[in-house]
Amino acid sequence: MRDIHIQAIRVHQYGGPGELKLEEIPPPVAGPGQVLINITATGVNPVDWKMREGMLARPLPFIPGVEASGVVIALGEGVTHLKVGQAVYGSVDGSYTACAAADASRIFPKPVHLSFEQAAAAGGAKIAWSALFEEGRLTKGQRVLIHAGAGGVGHLAVQLAYHAGAYVIATAGEENIDFVASLGADEVIDYKAAPFETQTGQADLILDTVGGDTLERSYQLVKSGGTLVSIAGKPDEAKAAAAGIRAVWSGAKSVRAMQEVARLLDRGLITPAVRKVFAPLSAAAAAQEYSRLGGPGRGKVVLLIE
Numbered sequence: 001m002r003d004i005h006i007q008a009i010r011v012h013q014y015g016g017p018g019e020l021k022l023e024e025i026p027p028p029v030a031g032p033g034q035v036l037i038n039i040t041a042t043g044v045n046p047v048d049w050k051m052r053e054g055m056l057a058r059p060l061p062f063i064p065g066v067e068a069s070g071v072v073i074a075l076g077e078g079v080t081h082l083k084v085g086q087a088v089y090g091s092v093d094g095s096y097t098a099c100a101a102a103d104a105s106r107i108f109p110k111p112v113h114l115s116f117e118q119a120a121a122a123g124g125a126k127i128a129w130s131a132l133f134e135e136g137r138l139t140k141g142q143r144v145l146i147h148a149g150a151g152g153v154g155h156l157a158v159q160l161a162y163h164a165g166a167y168v169i170a171t172a173g174e175e176n177i178d179f180v181a182s183l184g185a186d187e188v189i190d191y192k193a194a195p196f197e198t199q200t201g202q203a204d205l206i207l208d209t210v211g212g213d214t215l216e217r218s219y220q221l222v223k224s225g226g227t228l229v230s231i232a233g234k235p236d237e238a239k240a241a242a243a244g245i246r247a248v249w250s251g252a253k254s255v256r257a258m259q260e261v262a263r264l265l266d267r268g269l270i271t272p273a274v275r276k277v278f279a280p281l282s283a284a285a286a287a288q289e290y291s292r293l294g295g296p297g298r299g300k301v302v303l304l305i306e
């Protein structure tokens with residue numbers, strides 16, 4: 001009998017986009033607690049090209065991608081909350097492939113009002129939720145500044161903070177100011193026009209999704225006793241202590257964050273935006289370059305697998 005293989009992108013050595021190799025591999029199987037998904041679309045995140053370049057260590061070879069949407073084709077032992085044939089989305093480790101096995105506790109039914117592309121772009125919401133509410137302890141009425149309000153994480157952070165009743169300030173390029181305001185931001189700062197710290201007052205919480213100089217200049221804009229959370233760079237705790245603030249790096253993606261986000265997506269209270277769609281799987285290199293070089297648009301780059 002002829003072996004069945006599926007298409008996947010694999011990285012065998014760290015390097016440029018040419019290291020994304022389209023290959024035929026044996027299909028995975030769903031282990032205990034896992035679900036097997038026919039992947040329709042994968043989100044393309046900065047972490048994908050950072051791993052490809054070796055900036056973030058990952059054992060070789062690997063299939064890139066951390067999130068996807070698709071259709072369930074098999075259930076592993078013990079999985080009862082999903083069904084074969086169900087449209088789903090969530091965290092999928094190695095999602096640049098036609099078919100992947102994923103931890104079922106991190107997979108959720110796709111809301112019918114979201115396309116597969118939108119559902120594959122939703123992953124930023126869980127990191128934003130963790131950063132704002134678990135690490136940042138944001139409460140109603142507090143002032144929060146979100147850097148990169150049009151980004152894959154930032155546009156969902158703005159929506160989450162708005163629905164929590166915070167006073168939302170966000171940074172964006174001029175072409176994205178109307179978009180970020182439409183998500184619920186009370187103030188949108190054009191970060192290219194003048195330094196953001198000259199354009200607004202202090203905040204109880206700053207969520208930094210940019211890092212580098214943006215993170216460095218954010219300490220001074222946090223109220224005494226407030227919090228600086230970065231998902232893009234490690235804050236300097238000593239500098240924060242000297243300023244009388246708390247500063248933390250957030251990489252948490254708790255199952256609770258995913259469940260809270262799933263509830264908000266189901267109710268249509270937050271909506272992922274798709275920056276640009278690439279297809280098919282062989283366009284992975286072009287999609288990663290678009291993400292890496294910051295191509296125009298709002299929200300997340302998505303790669304359609306089929």
Ligand SMILES: NC(=O)c1ccc[n+]([C@@H]2O[C@H](COP(=O)([O-])OP(=O)(O)OC[C@H]3O[C@@H](n4cnc5c(N)ncnc54)[C@H](OP(=O)(O)O)[C@@H]3O)[C@@H](O)[C@H]2O)c1
Binds near residue numbers: 124172211
């Ligand atoms: N810690 C974690 O677990 C975790 C999870 C997810 C992501 N991350 C990291 O978080 C970062 C953001 O991810 P992402 O997916 O949101 O990235 P992204 O979508 O690629 O970010 C693009 C956005 O950044 C904005 N931007 C660029 N420079 C800026 C600046 N100086 N000030 C304000 N905005 C700026 C652009 O705004 P305009 O187009 O409006 O100019 C664009 O909308 C990445 O470094 C990623 O690796 C970390």
